[in-house]
Every structure is written in C-alpha cells, then in structure tokens.
Amino acid sequence: MPPASPSSGDQVQSVTRALDLLQALNRQKIASIKQLHDTTGLPKPTIVRLLKTLIAKGYVANDPRQGGYSVTSLVRALSCGFHGDPLVVEAGRAWAIDLTRRFKWPAAIAVLDENAMTVRFSTIPESPISPFHGTVGLRLSLVSRSLGRAYLAFCPQAERNILLQMLSASKDREDAAARRPAALLRALQAIRSQGFAERDPGVEPKSSSTLGVPVMDGDRVVATLGLTYFTSAMKRAQAVDLYVPHLRSAADNISRSISRLGS
Amino acid sequence: MPPASPSSGDQVQSVTRALDLLQALNRQKIASIKQLHDTTGLPKPTIVRLLKTLIAKGYVANDPRQGGYSVTSLVRALSCGFHGDPLVVEAGRAWAIDLTRRFKWPAAIAVLDENAMTVRFSTIPESPISPFHGTVGLRLSLVSRSLGRAYLAFCPQAERNILLQMLSASKDREDAAARRPAALLRALQAIRSQGFAERDPGVEPKSSSTLGVPVMDGDRVVATLGLTYFTSAMKRAQAVDLYVPHLRSAADNISRSISRLGS
DNA sequence: CTGCCTGTTTCGCATTGTGAAACGCAGGCA
DNA sequence: TGCCTGCGTTTCACAATGCGAAACAGGCAG
Numbered sequence: 213m214p215p216a217s218p219s220s221g222d223q224v225q226s227v228t229r230a231l232d233l234l235q236a237l238n239r240q241k242i243a244s245i246k247q248l249h250d251t252t253g254l255p256k257p258t259i260v261r262l263l264k265t266l267i268a269k270g271y272v273a274n275d276p277r278q279g280g281y282s283v284t285s286l287v288r289a290l291s292c293g294f295h296g297d298p299l300v301v302e303a304g305r306a307w308a309i310d311l312t313r314r315f316k317w318p319a320a321i322a323v324l325d326e327n328a329m330t331v332r333f334s335t336i337p338e339s340p341i342s343p344f345h346g347t348v349g350l351r352l353s354l355v356s357r358s359l360g361r362a363y364l365a366f367c368p369q370a371e372r373n374i375l376l377q378m379l380s381a382s383k384d385r386e387d388a389a390a391r392r393p394a395a396l397l398r399a400l401q402a403i404r405s406q407g408f409a410e411r412d413p414g415v416e417p418k419s420s421s422t423l424g425v426p427v428m429d430g431d432r433v434v435a436t437l438g439l440t441y442f443t444s445a446m447k448r449a450q451a452v453d454l455y456v457p458h459l460r461s462a463a464d465n466i467s468r469s470i471s472r473l474g475s
Numbered sequence: 476m477p478p479a480s481p482s483s484g485d486q487v488q489s490v491t492r493a494l495d496l497l498q499a500l501n502r503q504k505i506a507s508i509k510q511l512h513d514t515t516g517l518p519k520p521t522i523v524r525l526l527k528t529l530i531a532k533g534y535v536a537n538d539p540r541q542g543g544y545s546v547t548s549l550v551r552a553l554s555c556g557f558h559g560d561p562l563v564v565e566a567g568r569a570w571a572i573d574l575t576r577r578f579k580w581p582a583a584i585a586v587l588d589e590n591a592m593t594v595r596f597s598t599i600p601e602s603p604i605s606p607f608h609g610t611v612g613l614r615l616s617l618v619s620r621s622l623g624r625a626y627l628a629f630c631p632q633a634e635r636n637i638l639l640q641m642l643s644a645s646k647d648r649e650d651a652a653a654r655r656p657a658a659l660l661r662a663l664q665a666i667r668s669q670g671f672a673e674r675d676p677g678v679e680p681k682s683s684s685t686l687g688v689p690v691m692d693g694d695r696v697v698a699t700l701g702l703t704y705f706t707s708a709m710k711r712a713q714a715v716d717l718y719v720p721h722l723r724s725a726a727d728n729i730s731r732s733i734s735r736l737g738s
Numbered sequence: 739c740t741g742c743c744t745g746t747t748t749c750g751c752a753t754t755g756t757g758a759a760a761c762g763c764a765g766g767c768a
Numbered sequence: 769t770g771c772c773t774g775c776g777t778t779t780c781a782c783a784a785t786g787c788g789a790a791a792c793a794g795g796c797a798g
Contacts, residue, residue: 238556293501
C-alpha cells in the first residue's frame with residue numbers, strides 16, 4: 213500500500229484512467245487495444261472494461277471494419293455547456309473596437325477551440341491593407357502565436373499538460389515547438405511573469421507583431437485579447453510600454469462585465 | 476446484491492457516473508453540488524469525489540465566485556480527435572455538387588457539432604434566389620430540420636438519448652419538440668423505416684422542403700446529406716420517388732470513399 | 739441565538755474494479 | 769498442412785478501491 217501517488221488527494225482511479233484513455237484516443241485518431249496498452253500503460257483487461265463503458269455511453273466507437281477504437285462526434289456535444297463564451301465575445305467585441313479606435317491598429321479576441329485559438333471577432337482599422345489575418349474563425353497556433361501563447365501561459369497546469377500532449381502529436385508545422393517542451397515552458401513562464409505574450413520568435417513574417425493578454429474569469433482564462441502593430445512603425449519596447457497597459461485594462465474590463473456577481 | 480441493472484454487462488460504475496455528471500453539468504451550464512445531487516441522484520460525497528477527479532483533469536472548474544461547478548473549454552479539445560469529418564466533407568462536397576448539377580436544386584452536407592447539425596458545404600444552383608439557407612456554418616436544429624432528424628434517427632440509441640436530454644433543456648424554439656419525446660421518437664422511427672427524413676411539419680416556411688439521408692461509416696452516422704426542392708415545383712410524393720434513390724446512392728458513394736479499408 | 743440548508747470530512751464495510759493467467763482466433767511462415 | 773506468434777477476449781479469486789450513512793462545519797435568515 214504505497215501512500216498513494218504523491219499528489220492524489222482523493223480522486224477516483226477508474227475515472228482518471230478513463231479520461232486518460234479518452235485523451236490517448238484523441239491523440240491517435242484511431243487506436244487498437246494494443247496501442248492503447250502501450251501508450252497508457254494500463255493492463256489490457258482494464259482497457260477493455262473502460263472502453264466498454266465509454267462505448268455504452270456513446271463517446272467512443274469500435275470504429276468500422278475492425279480498425280480499432282476512436283472518439284465519436286458525441287464528445288463534441290459535451291462542450292456546448294461551456295458558456296462564458298458568448299458573453300466574452302460580446303464584451304470583447306466592444307473593447308477590441310475601442311482599442312482600434314484609439315490606436316488605429318487591428319485588435320482581436322479569441323477563444324480556445326479544440327487545439328487552437330479561434331478568432332471570434334477582429335477589427336481592421338480603415339488604414340492600409342491589414343497586416344492582421346483578420347478573418348473571424350481563423351485558427352491560431354497555441355504554441356507560436358501571441359493569442360495562443362497567452363492562453364497556454366495562463367491556463368491551469370493540468371490543462372496545459374493535456375493541450376501540449378495533444379499538440380506534440382500534431383503535424384502542424386507551427387505547433388512543432390510543442391515538441392521542445394523545455395524551451396516552450398520557459399517561454400511561457402516568461403509570459404506569465406511579464407503578463408503578456410508575443411509570438412514565437414521563429415514565426416514569419418516579422419513585419420508585424422501582436423501583443424496578447426489573457427482575459428480572466430475569476431482565476432480562469434476564458435479568452436485572449438490581442439493588438440497588432442507594424443514593427444516598422446514602432447519599436448518593440450515602445451509598443452510594449454504604450455499598449456500593454458491598455459490591453460490589460462481592456463481585458464480587466466471584459467472580465468468585469470462577465471463576472472456573474474455583478475455589482 | 477442486485478444482479479446489477481438489467482443491461483449492464485461489465486461496465487465501470489464510477490466512470491458511468493462521472494460521465495453522467497459531465498452530462499448534467501453540461502445541461503445546466505453551471506450547477507451546485509445540491510443541484511447535481513438532485514438531478515443525478517448520486518450521493519453527495521460521491522459527487523464531490525468525482526468532481527475532484529474531473530477538476531484535477533481540467534474538464535470541470537469550480538467556477539468563479541463560488542457560483543458552482545461547470546464544464547471548461549478543455550472539453551472542447553477532447554473532440555478534435557474525431558476525424559472522418561474532413562474526409563466526409565471532402566467527399567460530400569463532390570456529391571453535393573453532382574446532385575445539384577443533375578437536379579438543379581441546392582444540396583448540402585452537414586455534420587454534428589455540439590447540439591446541432593452544422594452545414595459544412597452547400598451548393599446553390601444558378602437558378603433564382605435560393606430557397607436554401609445555403610451558408611456554410613449554418614446550424615440546423617436536430618429535431619426539426621431534415622438534416623438534423625436524419626442524424627437523430629440513425630445515430631445509436633445511447634447517443635440519441637443524450638442529445639435529446641440536452642436539447643430538451645435548450646431554449647431554442649426550434650428544439651422545443653424535444654420536449655415531446657413520444658411524438659418525436661415515433662417520427663424518428665418512421666424516418667428510420669423509410670430511410671430518409673423530412674423537416675418537422677410545424678416548421679415554416681413550407682415553400683421549400685429538404686430530403687435528408689444519413690451518411691454512414693460502417694454502422695455509424697457521420698454526416699447527413701440533403702437536397703432541397705421548391706414545393707411549388709414538384710409534389711412531395713413525386714420528389715421522394717425521384718430524388719431519394721439518388722440521395723441514397725450519393726450517400727453510399729460517400730460512405731465508400733471514406734471507408735478505411737479501401738479495396 | 740436558533741434552526742435550516744449546503745458543502746465537506748470521516749471511516750468501517752463490501753462492492754467494485756482489478757489484472758495475472760488462460761483461452762481463442764486469425765494471419766504468417768515453412 | 770501444422771506450428772507459431774500476436775492480439776483481443778474471457779475468467780476468476782482477491783483485496784484495494786470506491787462507497788455512502790452519518791457526523792461535522794460554516795453561512796445565512798429569521
């Protein structure tokens with residue numbers, strides 16, 4: 213009787229394992245029992261039992277023509293109870309517009325969607341052609357883009373671990389940095405201490421740069437807010453000094469307007 | 476020592492319960508322990524233990540300012556391993572175009588997303604103004620629209636139950652029919668036996684109508700394919716006789732092109 | 739202060755989940 | 769053809785694991 217693993221207060225073992233299985237299934241899009249056994253380390257009979265449960269609930273299917281098991285679309289349905297989202301976007305819209313009015317740069321608000329940040333609203337100043345990929349719906353890498361890194365830096369550790377694990381299996385070139393966790397974690401630590409994110413130095417083009425800050429609901433990141441500026445128009449240090457405080461206060465305002473106990 | 480509930484082969488109790496909890500949390504966007512106790516019937520200490528586990532894994536948060544617990548955005552990440560989706564849409568695109576070429580009516584392919592069918596591709600014949608809400612991204616009610624009903628009718632029962640449970644909590648007027656399960660289930664049974672779906676008779680406007688068929692991957696629905704016609708241009712019976720066979724064969728072709736063990 | 743209601747902790751019990759081992763089956767190889 | 773290897777499945781005896789009644793704690797209202 214080991215005194216339980218160091219940090220396992222009183223959780224339910226089988227549930228933890230079932231969730232691990234789901235995660236594993238999610239990374240490998242389709243997996244056999246053997247593969248699951250190898251990646252999770254769980255004994256095969258246990259895996260079978262857990263899978264049976266997940267299948268009975270409809271979250272996993274014994275995918276066609278005996279290829280193996282995989283996550284079903286029903287798992288998607290599980291996320292529709294996550295709210296805050298509409299509220300955040302609504303409030304974010306107003307403050308993004310405000311930032312753009314004041315500084316004449318594009319601003320955007322993005323939320324986590326599956327394994328990337330999705331832009332839910334973005335502004336483009338009347339000015340020239342936009343350096344900002346301003347399309348709503350655009351998916352930004354969690355590891356390389358400012359809006360993604362701000363999220364990763366400020367989300368709870370358990371979540372970060374899971375996301376990184378998923379991303380390291382991704383083929384997306386932009387997410388490749390997730391495979392060098394040490395460097396990435398150091399970068400995230402820096403972001404955390406300075407309070408805002410910039411894109412991964414490796415990403416092109418460098419003619420523009422985005423500053424990203426987290427939008428918190430209580431102690432939880434629910435979105436990230438960003439402001440993009442031309443690097444030719446302004447030096448980095450100057451931009452940071454000038455814009456970051458305003459970004460922070462905008463993010464705070466958004467937080468305030470979505471807090472449930474208003475007043 | 477009850478001989479276990481009638482149909483529980485060998486599943487893991489705690490996992491089942493944990494998933495029930497997630498579902499409950501998903502319906503009520505935010506819930507206290509008491510509420511969860513009332514809706515799920517689980518004893519409070521059990522709920523606490525399960526919640527602790529879910530929280531440790533990051534799927535649930537003790538939402539801010541002590542309002543209660545709720546599902547986090549991380550649950551969204553869990554669905555990104557569900558594939559088939561890109562393949563289906565790709566293949567669906569080709570066959571939707573084909574249908575439109577032949578019959579000069581709009582066609583569409585949709586997949587489940589959270590609690591509605593989302594149109595992933597749709598065609599609009601050059602002809603007049605389209606009766607079809609052809610926007611990609613449009614979300615169609617699972618209970619009232621043809622593309623939704625086709626999905627509900629052919630998905631596994633466990634999944635149907637969960638979806639209906641979620642929908643009956645929805646405020647969307649179109650989903651209200653989910654609150655009369657008896658009538659709805661009868662309608663779904665009919666859809667199942669005839670092999671295609673039509674919209675809920677109550678939905679306006681009636682100037683056009685869509686025929687929807689399921690796209691299967693093995694024994695699992697992965698999408699639905701629809702063809703919309705003007706009711707003024709063609710009688711229902713005639714349209715059914717003429718179009719349904721072609722819809723079916725298009726759906727079969729899509730199925731074939733996504734089956735993993737090609738030849 | 740008192741009563742009520744909700745969340746948390748405790749703790750002995752047996753139900754529940756566990757996993758080594760044995761089995762069955764299919765496909766590969768000689 | 770028969771042997772073998774590798775994967776999925778089933779079995780079963782054991783005890784660890786999860787269970788939940790009951791007791792406890794804290795907040796809020798009257």
